[in-house]
Amino acid sequence: MKLRKSAATAAAIAALALTATACGGKEGSAGDKPEGPDTKGTKALSYTVKKDVSVDSAVFKDAKKRGKLVIGAKADQPYLGFQDQSTKEYSGFDIEIAKMIAADLGFSPKQIEWKTVDSGARETTVSKGDVDFMIGTYTINDERKKQIDFVGPYYQAGASLLVRKDEKDIKGPETVRGKKVCSIVGSTPLQNIKKPKYGAKVTELSKYSECVAQMLNNQVDAVTTDDAILMGYAAQNPKKLKVVGKPFSDEPYGVGLKKGDKALQKAIADAIKAHQENGDYKKAFDATIGKSGSEYKDPPAFTDPK
Amino acid sequence: MSASVLFDAPGPKAKVRNRIYSVVGTAAVLGLLVWVVLRLNEKGEFEGALWDIFNYSGIRDNIFEALLATLKAFAFAGVLSLVFAVVLCVGRLSDHRPVRWAAVIFIDLFRSIPLLITIFALWVGIVGDMTPFWALVLGLSIYNGCVQAEVLRAGINAVPKGQREAAYALGLNKTQVMTSVLFPQAVRSMLPTIISQLVVTLKDTSLGYMILYPELLYSARLIANNTPVNGTYPFVQTVVVVGAIYIALCMALSSLATWIEKRGRRTKTGIVVAAAVEPAETPGVLDATTPLGPSAAAEPAAGAAPEAGAGGPKGGSDRPDDEPSGPVGKSN
Amino acid sequence: MNVLTDNLSLFREGFIGTVELTVVSGIIAMVLGVIIAAFRVSPVPPLRVFGTVWVNILRNTPLTLLFLVAFFILPKILFPEMDSFVLGVVALGFYTSSFIAEALRSGINTVPMGQAEAARAIGMSFTQVMRIVVLPQATRAVIAPMGSIFIALTKNSAIAGGFDNVDLFNVTKTLSNDGYDITMIFIWVTLAYLIITYAINGAFRLLEHRMEVAR
Numbered sequence: 001m002k003l004r005k006s007a008a009t010a011a012a013i014a015a016l017a018l019t020a021t022a023c024g025g026k027e028g029s030a031g032d033k034p035e036g037p038d039t040k041g042t043k044a045l046s047y048t049v050k051k052d053v054s055v056d057s058a059v060f061k062d063a064k065k066r067g068k069l070v071i072g073a074k075a076d077q078p079y080l081g082f083q084d085q086s087t088k089e090y091s092g093f094d095i096e097i098a099k100m101i102a103a104d105l106g107f108s109p110k111q112i113e114w115k116t117v118d119s120g121a122r123e124t125t126v127s128k129g130d131v132d133f134m135i136g137t138y139t140i141n142d143e144r145k146k147q148i149d150f151v152g153p154y155y156q157a158g159a160s161l162l163v164r165k166d167e168k169d170i171k172g173p174e175t176v177r178g179k180k181v182c183s184i185v186g187s188t189p190l191q192n193i194k195k196p197k198y199g200a201k202v203t204e205l206s207k208y209s210e211c212v213a214q215m216l217n218n219q220v221d222a223v224t225t226d227d228a229i230l231m232g233y234a235a236q237n238p239k240k241l242k243v244v245g246k247p248f249s250d251e252p253y254g255v256g257l258k259k260g261d262k263a264l265q266k267a268i269a270d271a272i273k274a275h276q277e278n279g280d281y282k283k284a285f286d287a288t289i290g291k292s293g294s295e296y297k298d299p300p301a302f303t304d305p306k
Numbered sequence: 307m308s309a310s311v312l313f314d315a316p317g318p319k320a321k322v323r324n325r326i327y328s329v330v331g332t333a334a335v336l337g338l339l340v341w342v343v344l345r346l347n348e349k350g351e352f353e354g355a356l357w358d359i360f361n362y363s364g365i366r367d368n369i370f371e372a373l374l375a376t377l378k379a380f381a382f383a384g385v386l387s388l389v390f391a392v393v394l395c396v397g398r399l400s401d402h403r404p405v406r407w408a409a410v411i412f413i414d415l416f417r418s419i420p421l422l423i424t425i426f427a428l429w430v431g432i433v434g435d436m437t438p439f440w441a442l443v444l445g446l447s448i449y450n451g452c453v454q455a456e457v458l459r460a461g462i463n464a465v466p467k468g469q470r471e472a473a474y475a476l477g478l479n480k481t482q483v484m485t486s487v488l489f490p491q492a493v494r495s496m497l498p499t500i501i502s503q504l505v506v507t508l509k510d511t512s513l514g515y516m517i518l519y520p521e522l523l524y525s526a527r528l529i530a531n532n533t534p535v536n537g538t539y540p541f542v543q544t545v546v547v548v549g550a551i552y553i554a555l556c557m558a559l560s561s562l563a564t565w566i567e568k569r570g571r572r573t574k575t576g577i578v579v580a581a582a583v584e585p586a587e588t589p590g591v592l593d594a595t596t597p598l599g600p601s602a603a604a605e606p607a608a609g610a611a612p613e614a615g616a617g618g619p620k621g622g623s624d625r626p627d628d629e630p631s632g633p634v635g636k637s638n
Numbered sequence: 639m640n641v642l643t644d645n646l647s648l649f650r651e652g653f654i655g656t657v658e659l660t661v662v663s664g665i666i667a668m669v670l671g672v673i674i675a676a677f678r679v680s681p682v683p684p685l686r687v688f689g690t691v692w693v694n695i696l697r698n699t700p701l702t703l704l705f706l707v708a709f710f711i712l713p714k715i716l717f718p719e720m721d722s723f724v725l726g727v728v729a730l731g732f733y734t735s736s737f738i739a740e741a742l743r744s745g746i747n748t749v750p751m752g753q754a755e756a757a758r759a760i761g762m763s764f765t766q767v768m769r770i771v772v773l774p775q776a777t778r779a780v781i782a783p784m785g786s787i788f789i790a791l792t793k794n795s796a797i798a799g800g801f802d803n804v805d806l807f808n809v810t811k812t813l814s815n816d817g818y819d820i821t822m823i824f825i826w827v828t829l830a831y832l833i834i835t836y837a838i839n840g841a842f843r844l845l846e847h848r849m850e851v852a853r
Contacts, residue, residue, distance in 0.1 A: 030359035030533050076531045085529045086364025116528070121518055123815055128431050130438075147817045185811070203722060204802045209531035210710070213539045217714040237537040316681070324681050331684040345715045418789070418835045419828050420796035423807055430820040505698070512700035516800055523702055530710070541710040549703055556698035 029086035045284055047099060047275070053106035057264035059132050059257070060105065069107040071098045072131035072256075075116040076209040079232035079292040081136045083116065090114050093228070094253075096284035097154060097272065098135045101255070104271035118206050120185040123147045126256045133268065134256040137229055139188050140304060149261065150304040151268045152254030154276075156297065157226035158247025159189035162233060164215060165240050170222050172245030176200040182211035182220040189224045192249055200224075208233070216240060226251045228289050235292035243293075254304060265305050273302070351542045355535050360547060365529060372525035373551065379439065379511045379521060383446035384504050390451025395458040396484070413452040421449045422513050429517040438519040442511065450507045457499050461492030495570070501563035505556050512552075522548055641813060641822045652809030653830050659727060659795040659805055660834070664788055666731025671738025678743050689739065696736035701794055704729045705801050726798035734791050741787060745780035746772060778849045785842030789835045806830055 055061075063069045073090055074081030081094040102112050117125045117134060126134045126148045137157070140150045161181075163170050170176055176193065181200040183190035184207060193200045203220050205211050211223040212233050223230065227247050234241045255268055275281050276299050285296055316324055346352060359365050397409030416424065425445035428436055436444070465488055473483045493500070515524040526548040530541045642649060677689035696704070708729035713720055749772050757771040799807030806827050813823050 026362045028362065028364070030362040030365050030535075075528060083528070083532060084364075085368055085525075085532045086359075086362045088364070088368065115518075116520075117518060120811065120815060123817070124430055125518070128435060143816075185815075206800060207527075207531060209539075210527075213531065213541060213710055214713075216537075216539070217710070218718045219709075219713045219720070237534055240537045327680075327682040328684055331682045331688070335684055335688050342715065349714060351715075415828070415832075418793070418832055420793040420807065420831065422796040422800075423810055423824070423827060423831075426807070426810060426814070427820050427824045430814050432820050432824055509698075509700040512702045513797075515702060523700060523706075527706065539710075541706065542715075545703065545707055545711060549699055552700055552703060553695060553698045557694070560698070 029084045045096060045099075045280070045287060047103035047280060049103045049108045050106050053104070053267075055105065055263050055267045057261050057267070059129070059261055060264055060267070063105075063107070063132050068111050068113045069102050069105065070113045070115060070130075070132045071102070072115050072117040072122070072125055072134035072136060073098065074119075074136035076207050077137060077229050077232055078236040079289045080229060082232075083114075091288070092232075093155070093284060093288040094135045094137065096288060097255075097275075097281075100275040100280055100284070101133075101135075101268050101271045104274060105267060118184075119187055119208075120206055122256060126258060129258055132257070133264070137226060137251075138254055138256050139226070139251045140254040141188060144256070145304075147259065148256050149259050149265055150254035150256055151265055151272065152302065152304055153252030153300045154255070154272050154281075155228070155253040156300045157228045157251040157253060159192060159224055159249040159251060160227035160230050160243055160247050161245050162212070162215070162223040162225075162230040162241055162243050163221065165242050167221070167242075167244075170244060173198050173224075173248045176222060176224075179221040180219070181222045181224050182214055183224050184208055184211065187225060188251060189226070189249065193224050212237075212241070228292075228294050231292040231294055232289065252300060252303070262305070269302060269305055346542065350538065353536075356538060356540050356543050359529070359533050359535065359540060359543070365533070368525055368529065369522070369547070369551075372520060372522045375519070375525075376508075376511050376521040379442050379446070379514060379519065380508045382443045383450065383507055383511070386443060386447035387450035387454055387507060388500075390447055391454030391458055394451060394455035395462070398455060398459055399462065399484075401480070409455075413455055416448050416452045419449075421445060421510055422516060424449060425513055425517060438514065438517045441517055442514040442519050442521075445513075446507055446510055450503060450510075453503055453506075454500060457496050457503065458489075458492055461496035462488045464495055465491045498563040498567040498570070501559060501566070505559045505563075508556060508559065509552070522551065641818045642826050645809075645813060648809055648812070649826065649830070651804050652806040652827075655799075655803060655805035655808070656792065656795055656830070657834065659723075659730065659798050659803065660788070660792045662723075663727040663730035663734065663795065664791055666727060667734035667738050667787075667791065670731060670735035671742060674735060674739035675742035675746075678739060679746060693736045693739055696733055697740075699733075701729070701733050701797055704733050705797060709801055722802035726795075726801060726803045730791065730795060730798065733794070734787060737787050737790070738784070741780055741783040742776070745776040745783075748779040749775045778846075781842055781846045781849060785839060788838050788842070792831070792834050792838065 073083075073095060075083035075090070077092065077094075080092040081090065082092045083090050099109050099112070102109070115125075115131050117131065117136060119136075122134055122136070122138060123144060125131055138150070139157075140153055144150070159173075161170060161173065161176070170179060173193065177199040179200055180203055181193050182203040182205060183193070185204045190202060190204065192198070194202055200222075203211070203214065205214065208223065208225055208229060211220065214220050215223055223233075227243065230243045234243050255272075257264060257268070272281075281299060282296060285294075290296060350356075360369075394409050394413055397405050398413065400406045400409070425441055428445050429438060429441035469487055469491075470483060473487045478486070511521055512523040514521040515527065518524070526544045530539055530544040533540060674689045674692055677685040678693070680686060705726070708725040709722075712725065712728070753771055753775075754767055757767045762770065795805060796807035799805040799809075799811070810823055810827050814820050
C-alpha cells in the first residue's frame with residue numbers, strides 16, 4: 001500500500017534524524033573561529049564571588065531562593081554577547097560585565113541562567129520579569145526609561161556603518177542617501193538614519209546578524225548600529241566586511257532592570273563601579289571587544305542611578 | 307490513466323502528443339532543478355565545510371534539544387486544544403442560549419485573529435504573567451481548540467438523526483446521548499480531520515520564535531546566524547536540515563490521518579469518515595447559521611495526501627472524494 | 639492615552655499593509671494554484687509528479703521556514719535585490735498556492751463522473767469537457783473553500799510583519815514596545831482583522847449566491 005509505505009518512509013527519516021542528532025559527532029565548536037571572544041580568550045578571567053550578600057529587593061530574593069540568577073543577553077553579537085551554537089556557551093564583553101555583577105551579588109558563573117533576548121523584545125522581557133536583569137548592548141534613552149530602569153552607562157558606544165569589503169560609495173553616514181540600510185526593529189540608530197539629513201532607505205529585521213547575512217546577499221548596502229557591535233561582525237568575517245566612518249551618535253550602554261527596584265539598581269551600580277576600579281573591567285575589555293578593534297576608553301560617568 | 311474521467315484513452319496521435327509533452331515537461335522540471343543546483347554550486351553552497359557543521363555533536367545536540375522543545379510544545383498544545391475543543395463543542399451545542407452564544411463568539415473571534423498576534427498578546431501579558439512556553443501552548447490551544455470544536459460539531463451533526471432520536475426514545479438523557487452515542491461516532495468519523503489539524507498545530511509551533519521560545523526554527527536561525535563558515539552564513543544548509551525534519555514529522559502525521567481515512571471507508575456504519583484535510587478556516591465569522599465544518603472541511607480536502615501518493619487523478623469507480631461531501635455535507 | 643487616536647496613521651499603514659500583502663499574494667497564489675492544479679490533473683506524468691511534490695512540500699513546511707527561504711536564500715541564489723514586500727508575497731503566495739491547487743483539484747473531483755463521461759460520449763474534446771461541463775460546476779464547489787483559504791491567507795500575512803513589512807502585526811509589536819497597553823492594541827487590531835475577514839467572507843458569499851442563481 002502506497003500510503004503505508006510513505007508513512008513508513010517518513011517515520012524512518014524522522015527516526016534517522018533523531019538518532020543522527022542524538023549521538024556521536026565531532027567535539028568542539030563548529031564554524032569560523034576568530035581570535036578572541038571564545039572561552040579561551042576569557043577563560044583567564046574570573047571574579048571573586050561574594051558571600052552572604054543581601055539586597056532588599058524582591059527580584060534578588062527570588063533569585064537567591066531558586067539559586068540562579070536569570071540574565072538576559074544577546075546571542076548573536078560576536079565579542080559582545082555571543083552564544084556558540086555548538087557549545088551553547090556565551091561569551092563577550094556584556095557577558096563578562098554580567099558575570100562581574102553576578103559575582104558581587106553572590107552568584108558564581110555556574111549559577112547564572114542565560115536567556116537570549118532579541119533587541120525588539122527587551123523592554124517587554126525586562127518589565128514582565130522574564131529576566132532578573134538585561135545586559136545586551138542596551139542603549140539608555142528616555143523612551144525606554146518610561147518602561148524600565150537602567151544602571152549605567154558602563155560603556156559608551158556610537159552608531160556607525162558596516163559595509164561589504166568591496167563597497168566604495170559608502171564612506172560615512174553622509175553618503176547613504178538612497179542606499180538600503182538595514183537595522184533592527186526598535187533600535188536607536190535606525191531612527192537616526194531614517195531622518196531626512198541622511199535619507200537612507202531602511203530595512204528592519206529582528207537580528208543584526210540577519211542584517212549582515214542580507215548584506216552579504218546584496219539585499220542591503222549597509223548595516224547600521226553601534227560601532228562595538230559592527231566591529232565584532234567585521235572581526236568575525238574580516239574577508240568580507242568592514243566598518244566605515246566615524247561614530248555619529250552616542251549610545252550609552254546600561255543594564256536594564258524592572259522599574260522601581262532601587263535596591264537592586266544600587267547593588268548593580270556598586271558592582272560595576274567596584275570592578276571598574278579594581279581593573280577587571282579593563283581586563284574584560286581587552287579580552288573581548290579590545291580584540292575586535294575597539295580602543296579602550298575610561299568608562300563613562302554613571303548617570304543612572306544618579 | 308486510461309480510466310480517467312476527464313479524457314479518453316489516448317489514441318495514436320494523442321499518445322505521441324502526450325509523449326512529447328512528457329519529454330518537454332520532464333526536461334523543463336529537470337532543467338529547473340539543474341539550474342537551482344548550478345546556482346547553489348556557483349555560490350559555494352555545496353562546500354563540505356558548510357555542511358560539516360552538522361557533524362559536530364554540539365550542533366546536533368542543539369538541534370535535538372530544539373526538536374524536543376518543539377515536540378513538547380506540540381504535545382501540550384495538542385492535548386490542551388482537544389480539551390478546549392470538547393468544552394467549546396459542548397458549549398456550542400448547549401440548550402442554553404447564553405452558553406451557546408458565548409461559545410459561538412469565542413470560537414469565531416479567535417479563529418479570525420492571526421495566531422501570531424494571539425501568542426504575542428498572551429506573552430506580553432494580556433491575561434497576566436506568562437512564560438514563552440505557556441504563551442505559545444495556550445495560544446496554540448485556543449486557536450486550534452476553536453477549529454477542532456467546529457470539526458467535532460460537524461462530526462456530531464454527521465451522525466444520522468435517527469440515532470439521536472432513538473437514543474432519546476430509549477430514555478437516555480442529553481449527557482448520555484452525547485457521551486455514549488454522539489461523541490464516539492463524531493470522533494471516529496472526524497479523526498482524519500482532527501489529525502490534519504494537529505499537523506497544523508505542529509507547524510504553528512514555529513511561531514514561537516517571535517516570543518523567544520527556543521523551538522526548532524528559532525534554534526535553526528541562531529545556528530545559521532552564529533556559525534559562519536569561511537564568512538558564509540549556512541542558511542541554505544540549516545534550512546535544508548530543519549525543513550527535512552519538519553516535512554518528515556508532518557508527513558508522518560498526515561499519512562496516519564489518510565491511513566485512518568482509508569480504513570474508515572471500509573467499514574459500514576453509515577457515517578462517512580471525513581477526508582484528511584485541514585478544516586476550512588472561518589467560514590462565516592460570528593455567524594452561527596453558516597454551514598461550518600464537514601461540507602467545507604471535506605471539499606478542500608478531498609484526497610489531499612492519499613492520491614498524491616498514488617499520483618494524479620484516478621478514474622472511474624475509485625473516486626472516494628465524492629463521498630465525504632455527500633452525506634456529511636447534507637447533515638448541516 | 640488612547641492607542642488608536644495617538645497612532646492613527648500607524649494603524650492605517652498597518653491595515654493597508656495587511657490588505658496589500660493579502661491581495662498581492664492572493665493573486666500570486668491563484669495563478670500558481672491554477673497552474674499546479676492543472677499539472678495535477680494533466681495526462682502528462684512528469685507534470686503530475688511535479689504538482690504532487692510541490693503541494694506536499696509546501697503544505698508540510700511551516701510558513702516561517704518559507705519566509706527564511708525567501709529572505710535569506712532566494713536573493714542569494716536566484717533573484718538579488720528584491721524588495722522585502724516582494725519576498726514576503728512570494729513566500730505567502732507559494733505557500734497558499736498549494737492549498738488552492740488542492741481545493742481546485744477536489745473541486746474538479748466533485749463533478750459527478752457521469753457528466754464527464756456523458757460529455758465525452760457525445761464527442762466533446764478534453765478542452766470542451768473541461769470548459770463547458772466540468773469547470774463551471776467545479777467553480778461552484780470551490781468557492782466556499784476558496785473563501786476559507788483567503789481568510790487563512792489574511793491571517794498568515796501577519797508573519798510577514800516579522801520580516802520587514804509593515805502590517806497589523808508589525809504595528810502591534812511596535813506599539814507594545816512603545817509601552818502601550820496590549821489589551822487596547824489587541825482589541826483594535828482584532829477589529830481590523832475582523833473587518834478584513836468579514837469583507838472576504840461577504841465577497842465570497844455574494845459570489846456563491848450569484849453562482850447559484852446561474853444554475
